[in-house]
Amino acid sequence: MILLLLLSLSADFEQQIAPILIEHCLPCHNGSNAQGSLRLSTHARASKAIVPGSPKKSTLFTSVESGTMPPAGRLSRDQRELIRSWIADGAKWPDGVTLEGLKASQAEHDSVARLHDRIVAALKKDDFKPYKFTNPAFEMVPIPEGDFLMGTPDRKDESPQHKVHISPFWMGKFEVTWDEYRLFMFSKDDGVDAVTRPTRPYVEMSFGMGIEGYPAISMTQHAANKYAEWLSAHTGQFYRLPTEAEWEYACRAGTTAAPDHPDDYAWYLANSNGKYQKAGTKKPNAWGLYDMLGNVMEWTLDQYEPYRSAPAADPWIRPSKPYPIAVRGGSWMDPAGAIRCGARTPSDPSWKQQDPQMPKSIWYETDAQGLGFRLVRPLKIPSAEGMFKYWNNGVEKDP
Amino acid sequence: MEDRRRFLKSTGIALAAGALLKGQNSNAIKVGLVGCGGRGTGAAAQALKADDYAALTALADISQDRIDQCIDQISKTQAAKVKVDPKNQFLGLDAYQKLIDSGVDVVLLATPPGFRPVHLRACIDANKHVFCEKPIAVDAPGVRHVLETAKMAKQKNLSLVAGFCWRYSNYIVETFDQIHGGALGDLVAYYATYYTSPVKPMPPASDRPAGMSDVEWQIKNWYNFLWVCGDSIVEQAVHSADKIAWAMHDQPAVSCVGVGGRQIPAEGGNIYDHFEVNYVYPNNFRAFLGCRQIDNCWNENADYILGSKGACTIGRGPMPHITGQTEWTFTGTKNDMYQHEHDVLFASIRQNKPIADGERMATSTLLAMMGRMAAYTGQEITWEQALNSQERIFPDKLDWNGSLAVPAMPRPGQTKFL
Numbered sequence: 001m002i003l004l005l006l007l008s009l010s011a012d013f014e015q016q017i018a019p020i021l022i023e024h025c026l027p028c029h030n031g032s033n034a035q036g037s038l039r040l041s042t043h044a045r046a047s048k049a050i051v052p053g054s055p056k057k058s059t060l061f062t063s064v065e066s067g068t069m070p071p072a073g074r075l076s077r078d079q080r081e082l083i084r085s086w087i088a089d090g091a092k093w094p095d096g097v098t099l100e101g102l103k104a105s106q107a108e109h110d111s112v113a114r115l116h117d118r119i120v121a122a123l124k125k126d127d128f129k130p131y132k133f134t135n136p137a138f139e140m141v142p143i144p145e146g147d148f149l150m151g152t153p154d155r156k157d158e159s160p161q162h163k164v165h166i167s168p169f170w171m172g173k174f175e176v177t178w179d180e181y182r183l184f185m186f187s188k189d190d191g192v193d194a195v196t197r198p199t200r201p202y203v204e205m206s207f208g209m210g211i212e213g214y215p216a217i218s219m220t221q222h223a224a225n226k227y228a229e230w231l232s233a234h235t236g237q238f239y240r241l242p243t244e245a246e247w248e249y250a251c252r253a254g255t256t257a258a259p260d261h262p263d264d265y266a267w268y269l270a271n272s273n274g275k276y277q278k279a280g281t282k283k284p285n286a287w288g289l290y291d292m293l294g295n296v297m298e299w300t301l302d303q304y305e306p307y308r309s310a311p312a313a314d315p316w317i318r319p320s321k322p323y324p325i326a327v328r329g330g331s332w333m334d335p336a337g338a339i340r341c342g343a344r345t346p347s348d349p350s351w352k353q354q355d356p357q358m359p360k361s362i363w364y365e366t367d368a369q370g371l372g373f374r375l376v377r378p379l380k381i382p383s384a385e386g387m388f389k390y391w392n393n394g395v396e397k398d399p
Numbered sequence: 400m401e402d403r404r405r406f407l408k409s410t411g412i413a414l415a416a417g418a419l420l421k422g423q424n425s426n427a428i429k430v431g432l433v434g435c436g437g438r439g440t441g442a443a444a445q446a447l448k449a450d451d452y453a454a455l456t457a458l459a460d461i462s463q464d465r466i467d468q469c470i471d472q473i474s475k476t477q478a479a480k481v482k483v484d485p486k487n488q489f490l491g492l493d494a495y496q497k498l499i500d501s502g503v504d505v506v507l508l509a510t511p512p513g514f515r516p517v518h519l520r521a522c523i524d525a526n527k528h529v530f531c532e533k534p535i536a537v538d539a540p541g542v543r544h545v546l547e548t549a550k551m552a553k554q555k556n557l558s559l560v561a562g563f564c565w566r567y568s569n570y571i572v573e574t575f576d577q578i579h580g581g582a583l584g585d586l587v588a589y590y591a592t593y594y595t596s597p598v599k600p601m602p603p604a605s606d607r608p609a610g611m612s613d614v615e616w617q618i619k620n621w622y623n624f625l626w627v628c629g630d631s632i633v634e635q636a637v638h639s640a641d642k643i644a645w646a647m648h649d650q651p652a653v654s655c656v657g658v659g660g661r662q663i664p665a666e667g668g669n670i671y672d673h674f675e676v677n678y679v680y681p682n683n684f685r686a687f688l689g690c691r692q693i694d695n696c697w698n699e700n701a702d703y704i705l706g707s708k709g710a711c712t713i714g715r716g717p718m719p720h721i722t723g724q725t726e727w728t729f730t731g732t733k734n735d736m737y738q739h740e741h742d743v744l745f746a747s748i749r750q751n752k753p754i755a756d757g758e759r760m761a762t763s764t765l766l767a768m769m770g771r772m773a774a775y776t777g778q779e780i781t782w783e784q785a786l787n788s789q790e791r792i793f794p795d796k797l798d799w800n801g802s803l804a805v806p807a808m809p810r811p812g813q814t815k816f817l
Contacts, residue, residue, distance in 0.1 A: 012475065015475065186695070200596045200694065201596065201698075202595050202596055202598070203595055203698060203700050204594070204595075204697075204698030204699050204700065207714065207715060207716055207717060208699065208701065208714070208715030208716060209715075209716055274716055274718065274720065274728065275716050333717070350735065353733070353735040353736075353737070353738075356437075356438055356441050356564070356737055357436075357437030357438055357440075357441055358437055358438075358440040358441035358444055358472055358473075359437070359440075359472055367717075367733065369716075369717040370717075399475045399476050
């Protein structure tokens, strides 16, 4: 008990530090061929790189702070700060804990690897054209490769504007509807066993606003990720949530001009009549996407973080903490000012405040009745490990 | 929140004047939790958040796993306030009394409801302030016991906050303020729905470990047994009964008739999975309460309140709305009602202004319970009959290792009202 208290006062090893080490360090610093003969899998081995109480004397911290490690890219400021504070507070590592034991179960990785192989094997030289799928019914629209200016001048959370390059992908023509999402929630005999499914919702999740043809709402980002994994297994094609940059690029659709009056293309506070509306009943944007703005706001893959000014190519800030995650597009509840391609909404713990239990559900945001998502399908298929990262945010549990 | 912060600045003064925390030399409020499941853990986290000097010092449950999980979970965000010495972790059916005797100031009661009357009495006997989850009993003797306890709490100036959470929800409070302010004209009828999936379905009998006693098995699967759960209408749809009572200014119903039964195999349990009850109130006001816990059906948790000049709907769409002579929708920001329950409780302790939810939580529970009695027996049941029912559903004596037969489910027309 005492140990637990000490740990929790600083960074929590199992919840916060171990996941960083597992993801960013262990791929090279583990096993008998560990780089620099440094292994980070157990306390004894890792001690070589850690001086408890002195982050600046610990190569674990100095190398990630300077950015020399990990080679694939510098850790986020939060992740670096977690490591610093953990070492500063004595680098407590619970007795007997080895990091292998904390990895996501090998079975999950294996299952994603098999799915990856199936997707690659099924790959046809698809024309980069619009297409439809029938069960579940959805349509995808090709979004061409290109560059755009991400952000909005003079708005604090949307500045600085910066240049972003985006690789080609298909995007859902409509927001994912209950018709599609409920197949994932309720159908157990569809040949997809390996993907975890939502717990049965206790209350009726459309809250009387309509099901057939209406957008699905009130799911967590974790649930949306699992839907993407389920759909990928179901179709043999790789689907995932869009990054924040992909979403904004697709929303702007090659234009910089102010769009028409929001009444023409969006359901929002002034015209929604207090509820969401059927998908695709307003005008599409220039690239044929419906309801990008309004109706339901949409999950992206990114942690909600300040923008940097440097140009970027296909940027993605993978979440390292449960809140806030970036949500886009505004919803039927929002005023016109929030119905903009540049506008960002941070996810918030209050979206689960109706859940009386602790720990809270990892599947439902019962109080976010204007929150949904749509999926993308990148033209270039990632590695199996890449797929795993897209589908597992690692921060699905609320603190 | 603003109010609370402002208040906490003057905590020292309030304490000096306050008589509620007798013999205290510090600002600390020691909190004990009885029932460390998901709801109890949530309640404890909210209690700790409600007051800068609240500390969790004691836990009681039937399972050490639950206690450990509760500590781990709350420590993630409020480690500095978790001060549960191993000697203050109590296990077993008498753990609640040991917890009360461990020197706590506030007790959170979050076990299954069958235990509540005895637990609550012990708290008030020992001069503890209480947060008491709903419902508060599984039978009428339990309700009467709690009514007595509520009086004792009042006499002792102890705060007793009930987990009928909608009473602490700002947007539902505002909705009922509108209704009581006449936005619907004279009230005519209330239709409340509580159609959901099963809450905690019975596991297969093969999951029962060899040698586990009936009592332990039934408590661990408490939702499925009448004696400890009170049945689905009392355990869950009681929230809707509470709102009906609220609309009626908490005056008793005159009588009710009801139907109910079980469609899905009970797998060894003995609760119904559906009820529909029709309540009569003075002035020909009628209230209808429907509840069901079956998968793959139309799920809905809503309230439709009809008046002579308008209608109010709660639970269809995120915001309650009123149509008719008055057009109204809640436009503010919803509060966290679970947190607010504890903010109010702890502020009441600091300010020596006790909250007395006791009587109301007993009568709202009885309102749901009389619906159950009507459905079980097939008879019309009056409020007086329900209140004076002699049927004891919760056992007088419970032995952790004991056997406990599961009575057959009631059959309307054959089951007698007692």
